[in-house]
Amino acid sequence: MRARVHVxxxxxxxxxxxxxxxxxxxxxxxxxxxxxxQGKYIEIDLEDGGSGEGNAGAAEARVSEMCEKLLANTVIENYRVEIDS
Amino acid sequence: MRARVHVxxxxxxxxxxxxxxxxxxxxxxxxxxxxxxQGKYIEIDLEDGGSGEGNAGAAEARVSEMCEKLLANTVIENYRVEIDS
Structure with a gap:
């Protein structure tokens, strides 16, 4: 499963x-x-079995958490997550 | 007209x-x-009357030329252009 993130x-x-x-x-x-x-574009390949989450919704929540914690500076940046299953 | 470029x-x-x-x-x-x-994401706002080009096809060609000349290093990078009219 691939997540595409725009920051x-x-x-x-x-x-x-x-x-x-x-x-x-x-x-x-x-x-x-x-x-x-100019922004950033990040592609994240997720192992389908990662954390036992099999569906796109759960993957989206997990990648949003990655954005909040690491990928985006939410004071000055927005992020958008899309999941390709 | 807005062009969205992924490098x-x-x-x-x-x-x-x-x-x-x-x-x-x-x-x-x-x-x-x-x-x-990780890649780059670039949004380019084009003046609609720029160079007298009014259609998305011409804008896409122009932005592709920008990618070839400046935005992407085509030896190691791919680019993708989308036009929102």
Missing amino acids: TLKPGVLDPQGKAIAHALEALGFDGVADVR | TLKPGVLDPQGKAIAHALEALGFDGVADVR
Whole structure:
């Protein structure tokens, strides 16, 4: 079972990395770029038998807990979890 | 118009950042994690009138070019572009 996690900065939080990308794109001649935001994308392969949880709902809860504890800084970041079974 | 870009390491390319996450999860007591891969997630807001291109197909081509030239290292990374109109 695979979990796909997106960690993105909350709206309003300054994103210097995104700004740098936007400026670099402009310098390369790409016009019409209004804004760029960079986040993280994490793929987690879960063993199906892990913790005896067999269903997507339980896996989603477990990965959300991973986000809360490690993957995201919830003060400034949002996260989104999707489960591919 | 918003483009969402995923940049991921190609299969077989070593991912020390993903390995570090996997070890950290294990240290926190999350078992059943077989593998972790970390990539980048980039949201690009495009001005609708940019370069006179009004349709999603043209925007996708333009963002793919951005990936080739700046956002991804195509030697070791794959990218995927999605357009929300």
